[in-house]
Amino acid sequence: MDISLNKEDLAFEKEVEDFLAEHLPRGHEMWTKRAEWFAALKEKGWDVINWSKEFGGPDWSPTQHYIWDKVSCREVLPPVMPFGQVMLAPVLMKYANKEQQERFLPDIRDNKVMWCQGYSEPGAGSDLASLKCKAELTDDGKHYIINGTKIWTTMGHVANWIFCLTRTSSDGPKQEGITFLLFDMKSPGVEVKPIYTLGGSHHVNQVFFTDVKVPVENRIGDEGKGWTYAKGLLQHERKGIAGISRSVYALEKLKEKAQRVPVGDSRLIDDAGFKKKIAVAEIELLALEFTELRSLADMVNSGSPGSQSSILKLKGTEMQQTIHELTLEAGGIYATPWGNKKFGPKFSKGGMEMYLNGRPATIYGGCSEVQKDVIAKRVLGL
Amino acid sequence: MDFNLSEEQTLLKDSVEKFISANYDLNDRRKLAQTSLGYSEDFWKQYADLGWLGLPFSESEGGFGGDLIDTMIMMEQLGKGLILEPYYASVILAGAALRNGGTAEQKDKLIGGIVSGEIKATVAYAEEQARFNLNDVATTAEKSGDGYVISGTKSVVANAETADFIIVAARTSGDRADAKGITLFLVDTKSEGVSLANYPTVDALRASEVTFANVQVSASDVMGELDNGLGLLEEIRDEAILALCAEAVGGMDLLYQDTVEYCKQREQFGHALSDFQTLKHRFSEMFIEAEQCRSLLYRATLEKNNGSSEARKLIHALKYKVGKAGRFIGQGAVQSHGGMGVTEELRIGHYFIRLAVIDSMFGNFDYHLDQYTELMTIPEDKGEEDSMPFM
Numbered sequence: 064m065d066i067s068l069n070k071e072d073l074a075f076e077k078e079v080e081d082f083l084a085e086h087l088p089r090g091h092e093m094w095t096k097r098a099e100w101f102a103a104l105k106e107k108g109w110d111v112i113n114w115s116k117e118f119g120g121p122d123w124s125p126t127q128h129y130i131w132d133k134v135s136c137r138e139v140l141p142p143v144m145p146f147g148q149v150m151l152a153p154v155l156m157k158y159a160n161k162e163q164q165e166r167f168l169p170d171i172r173d174n175k176v177m178w179c180q181g182y183s184e185p186g187a188g189s190d191l192a193s194l195k196c197k198a199e200l201t202d203d204g205k206h207y208i209i210n211g212t213k214i215w216t217t218m219g220h221v222a223n224w225i226f227c228l229t230r231t232s233s234d235g236p237k238q239e240g241i242t243f244l245l246f247d248m249k250s251p252g253v254e255v256k257p258i259y260t261l262g263g264s265h266h267v268n269q270v271f272f273t274d275v276k277v278p279v280e281n282r283i284g285d286e287g288k289g290w291t292y293a294k295g296l297l298q299h300e301r302k303g304i305a306g307i308s309r310s311v312y313a314l315e316k317l318k319e320k321a322q323r324v325p326v327g328d329s330r331l332i333d334d335a336g337f338k339k340k341i342a343v344a345e346i347e348l349l350a351l352e353f354t355e356l357r358s359l360a361d362m363v364n365s366g367s368p369g370s371q372s373s374i375l376k377l378k379g380t381e382m383q384q385t386i387h388e389l390t391l392e393a394g395g396i397y398a399t400p401w402g403n404k405k406f407g408p409k410f411s412k413g414g415m416e417m418y419l420n421g422r423p424a425t426i427y428g429g430c431s432e433v434q435k436d437v438i439a440k441r442v443l444g445l
Numbered sequence: 446m447d448f449n450l451s452e453e454q455t456l457l458k459d460s461v462e463k464f465i466s467a468n469y470d471l472n473d474r475r476k477l478a479q480t481s482l483g484y485s486e487d488f489w490k491q492y493a494d495l496g497w498l499g500l501p502f503s504e505s506e507g508g509f510g511g512d513l514i515d516t517m518i519m520m521e522q523l524g525k526g527l528i529l530e531p532y533y534a535s536v537i538l539a540g541a542a543l544r545n546g547g548t549a550e551q552k553d554k555l556i557g558g559i560v561s562g563e564i565k566a567t568v569a570y571a572e573e574q575a576r577f578n579l580n581d582v583a584t585t586a587e588k589s590g591d592g593y594v595i596s597g598t599k600s601v602v603a604n605a606e607t608a609d610f611i612i613v614a615a616r617t618s619g620d621r622a623d624a625k626g627i628t629l630f631l632v633d634t635k636s637e638g639v640s641l642a643n644y645p646t647v648d649a650l651r652a653s654e655v656t657f658a659n660v661q662v663s664a665s666d667v668m669g670e671l672d673n674g675l676g677l678l679e680e681i682r683d684e685a686i687l688a689l690c691a692e693a694v695g696g697m698d699l700l701y702q703d704t705v706e707y708c709k710q711r712e713q714f715g716h717a718l719s720d721f722q723t724l725k726h727r728f729s730e731m732f733i734e735a736e737q738c739r740s741l742l743y744r745a746t747l748e749k750n751n752g753s754s755e756a757r758k759l760i761h762a763l764k765y766k767v768g769k770a771g772r773f774i775g776q777g778a779v780q781s782h783g784g785m786g787v788t789e790e791l792r793i794g795h796y797f798i799r800l801a802v803i804d805s806m807f808g809n810f811d812y813h814l815d816q817y818t819e820l821m822t823i824p825e826d827k828g829e830e831d832s833m834p835f836m
Contacts, residue, residue: 064448064514066747072446126446315824316833322826332823342818346741346762353740360448371736378733390833410833417833432726439725442732443705 181227198229243289305379390414465526493562524692539566546669569599768810771800
C-alpha cells in the first residue's frame with residue numbers, strides 16, 4: 064500500500080504546473096486571450112486529453128489524468144463545452160467509420176463546430192431507452208426523416224450540430240431499434256424553444272423536429288445499435304461530473320470568502336455552527352478524494368475501476384450541492400438581490416446562482432436514484 | 446500508487462481470517478464470553494505462537510516489526526470475529542504506550558512478555574468527570590521520597606482484571622484540567638492499594654473501575670516525560686483510534702453484506718425483501734458509507750504511518766466519520782432485518798453493539814467533529830476576486 068507518486072508522475076505534475084503558469088490567461092484575459100490559450104494547448108498536444116493517441120490525444124495514464132485534474136482545478140480555465148470533445152468524440156473514435164472520423168473530428172478538436180446532445184425526451188428521462196423520436200428511412204434508402212422532440216438540450220440554441228438518439232424500430236426490447244444520428248441544427252424542420260430554469264437562466268431548450276431530412280452517411284455504426292454507442296458515451300459523461308478536486312478547491316475558496324462576511328463584530332468563519340458544517344463537508348471530501356484514488360489505483364493496476372468507482376458520481380454531485388448550499392448560506396441577505404446591478408459581495412449572488420443551477424447535477428448523467436439502483440445491481444448483486 | 450496488500454500482508458490477513466472462521470462462531474463466542482475469564486487463554490497462546498501479539502513491536506524490541514498498516518489489516522480481521530481476547534488493551538493500548546514512551550528498562554521488562562503472551566497490560570486514561578477530555582485528570586501522583594503516591598479512580602479500563610500492569614495517567618502538577626502536569630506511570634496491578642470493580646461491557650468484553658489508594662511507585666515507573674504525559678496520551682489515542690476504526694470498518698462490511706443476503710432470502714408480500722427499491726437504496730447507501738469510512742481509514746493510517754503532520758486531523762475526521770456512518774449502517778442493518786435484527790441470534794446485532802461501543806471510546810463523533818473543526822485549516826484571505834470558482 065503506497066500512495067506516493069513515482070518520479071515520472073512528479074515530473075509530470077511539475078510540467079503541468081509550469082505549463083499553466085506560462086500559458087494560462089488569468090482574470091479578464093480568460094476571455095480576450097482564449098484563442099492563444101487553445102493554440103498553446105494544441106501545440107503542447109494537450110488540447111484533447113481524453114482522445115486516444117491515434118486521433119491526437121496525449122495518451123496519458125489514468126494517474127496523469129488525475130494529476131491534470133488536481134492541478135488544473137486550482138485555476139480557472141477558459142471553459143470548453145463538453146459535448147463535442149468529451150462526449151461525442153469518444154463515440155466517433157470507437158464506432159464511426161473512417162470517413163466520418165475525418166469529417167467530424169478535426170472540427171471538434173478545433174472547437175469549430177459546437178455540438179449539442181439529443182438524448183432526453185419529455186417521456187424519456189431516467190428511462191432513456193423508452194425514447195420515441197422517430198427516424199424513418201426513405202424508400203430510396205438515402206435519408207432518414209426525423210419526427211419528434213428532444214428536451215433539456217443544453218446550448219441547443221447556439222449549437223451548430225446535434226448528435227441524436229432516434230427510434231428506427233419499435234419491435235423487440237426498447238434498447239434495440241435505437242439509431243445514433245448526427246445532423247445540422249440548421250436543417251429545415253428543426254425548431255428550438257428556450258426553457259428558462261430557476262432564476263431565469265437560459266441554458267437548456269426543447270428541440271422539435273418536423274420531417275428533418277438526414278443523409279444516411281450521418282448514421283454512426285449500425286441502424287438499431289445506437290443504445291450500445293450511447294451507453295459508452297454516458298460513461299464519459301459521468302466521469303467528468305463528479306468534480307471532486309474542483310469541490311475541494313471551491314471549499315477552500317468558500318473559507319476565504321467567509322472571512323469577509325461580517326456577523327456583528329465577528330466574522331462568519333468564526334460562527335461555530337457554520338464552521339462545523341464546513342468541517343463536515345471537508346471530512347466527506349477527504350474520504351471521497353481517497354475513494355477516487357482507490358478507483359484510480361484499480362484502473363492503473365487491473366485496467367478496470369473497482370466497485371468504489373460507482374460512488375463517485377453520486378457522492379461527487381452531492382458534495383457539489385453541499386458546497387452550493389454553504390455558499391448560499393454564506394451570502395446571507397445578499398443572496399437575494401437579482402438582476403445585473405451589483406449589491407453586496409459578488410459571491411452572494413453567485414451562491415444563489417450555484418444553488419439554483421446546481422440542482423441538475425444529481426438529475427442528469429443518471430440521477431442519484433438510478434445510481435443507487437446501479438450500485439444495488441452491479442455491486443451488491445441485486 | 447497502489448492499495449494492494451503485500452505478500453506478507455496477504456498472508457497475515459488470511460491467517461487471521463482462517464483463525465476466526467475456525468474458532469469464532471457466534472455460539473462459541475457466546476459460551477466463551479460467559480466463562481469467568483471471558484476469553485480463551487488457549488487462543489491467547491495461539492495468537493502469541495502466530496506472532497500476532499508481537500506485530501507492532503520492532504524487531505529490536507523483540508517484536509515482528511509490523512507497521513500501522515499491518516495493524517490495520519490485523520484489526521479489521523479481528524473485528525470481523527468480534528474476538529474477546531484482550532488484544533486491544535494489551536497490544537494496541539499498552540503497546541502504543543510502551544513503544545512511544547517506555548524507558549529501555551520498561552520495554553525490557555514488558556515487551557518480551559507481551560509478545561509471548563505471558564504478560565498482559567492495559568492503559569487507564571479515562572475519568573468520570575473528564576468525559577472525553579484527556580487533559581482532565583483528577584487522579585494525583587504526589588512526590589514521596591524517591592517515588593510517587595498515586596490516588597484516584599479511573600473509569601472503564603479495558604481488561605484491567607487480567608492485566609498484570611496498568612499504565613495510568615495521573616496529575617503530577619497543575620490544576621485538574623491543565624494540559625501540563627500529567628504523567629504516566631507503570632503500575633503493577635498487584636501493588637498494594639490497587640482495587641478493581643470488574644464488569645462486562647455490553648459488547649461482551651471486560652472492563653473495570655480501577656481505584657488507586659495511595660499506591661506507591663518508584664521514579665523508574667514514570668513512563669515518558671514527567672509532567673508532559675499528555676503528548677504520550679494523545680499518541681496512544683491516535684493509534685487506538687486507528688485500530689478501533691479498522692475493526693469498525695471490518696464490521697461495517699459484514700453488516701451490509703449480511704443484510705443484503707438476509708433480505709434476498711426473506712419474503713414478504715410475495716417478494717424477496719431485496720426486490721423493494723427502498724431497501725435496495727438503503728443497501729447502496731450502507732455500502733457507500735462503509736467505503737467512505739474505508740477510504741478515510743486508509744488515508745489516516747497511511748498519513749500516520751508516514752509521520753505526516755496532517756495525521757492527527759485525519760484521525761479526528763476518521764473517528765467522526767466512523768461514528769456517524771456506524772450508526773447509519775448499524776441501524777440500517779437492524780431495521781432491514783426486522784424483528785430478527787433485535788435478537789442476539791444473528792451476528793449483525795453484535796456488530797451493531799460493537800459500533801456503538803467504539804463510538805463511545807476516546808470521544809464520540811460530536812467530540813471528534815469539534816476537534817477537527819478546531820484544527821481545520823483556514824486559508825489566508827488573499828483578497829482575490831470576490832466570485833466563487835466555476836463549478
